[in-house]
Each structure stands twice: as C-alpha cells, then as structure tokens.
Amino acid sequence: MTTADRSEGRFSYEGLDRIIHERARLSVLTSLVAHPKGLPFPDLKRLCRLTDGNLSRHLAVLSEADLVSLEKRFAQNRSQTICRLTAVGRRRFIGYLGVLEQVVRDAAEAAERGPESGVRGLDPATKTA
Secondary structure, eight states, rough: OHHHSSSSSTTTTTSOHHHSSSSHHHHHHHHHOOOHHHEEEEHHHHHHTTTHHHHHHHHHHHHHSSSSSEEEEETTTEEEEEEEEEEEHHHHHHHHHHHHHHHHHHHHHHHHGGGGGOOOOOOTOOOOO
16 A cells, blocks of 8 residues: 555545536536536436426536536527526536546556555455455
8 A cells, every 4th residue: 555545535536516417417517617608497408318307406416516507598589597607616527526526537547556556446356444
C-alpha cells in the first residue's frame, strides 16, 4: 500500500455533489452546460430521455439548489418553460467535473498497479473491499 493510499479518506471524494451526482440531474446539467442560452422543456426532456413528471421533479431540486433557472413565457399562444444553468450551477458543475476527473485518474492508477500491488477494492476478481 502506498503512502497516499494510507491517508484517511483518500478515496472519499467529498466534491461529488449529491444533488448533481444523480443520473437524471447529471444528464440535465450536462445538456444545459452544452446549451448556454437554455433549452425549452420539451427539448431538455428529449435529450435526457425523461418523462414530463420526472424532469419536472429533477428541475425542482436543481432550481431549489440554485443550479438552474426556469423561465416561463408564452410563444405562439402557448406557455413555454426555458431551462438555463445559473452562474452558481455552472461553477458547481465545473467543480464537480474536476472531482470526477480525479476519480477517473485514481481508478486508472489503481487499475494499472494491478492486484499484486496490495490495493484492494478495485479489482473485480477480488470480492473484498
């Protein structure tokens, strides 16, 4: 075991924001970061493969955390909701991606060392963690 592996909490990744980390919300935020001007609700629903109710619930969680803004307006005599990433949401998402990149680097390093290195938990052939 290396010195770095011995340090407490080495693989705890506190920056993996629980609000962002959920699959559907990660999908929503990834879609919105790729569309800085925002997306209409139906387009976001299609990109994320979510139902109306499911997307609405995840947007409510993200909105409550100030990660997204929801703007209601009328277009062609129909109400339309435009979803956008907030400045806070963008910063938190970029920070989250940095932590996720570290997870990938750490996992790749551990996999390269292999099971003979004495690091347990990342080798699928061993059942212990």
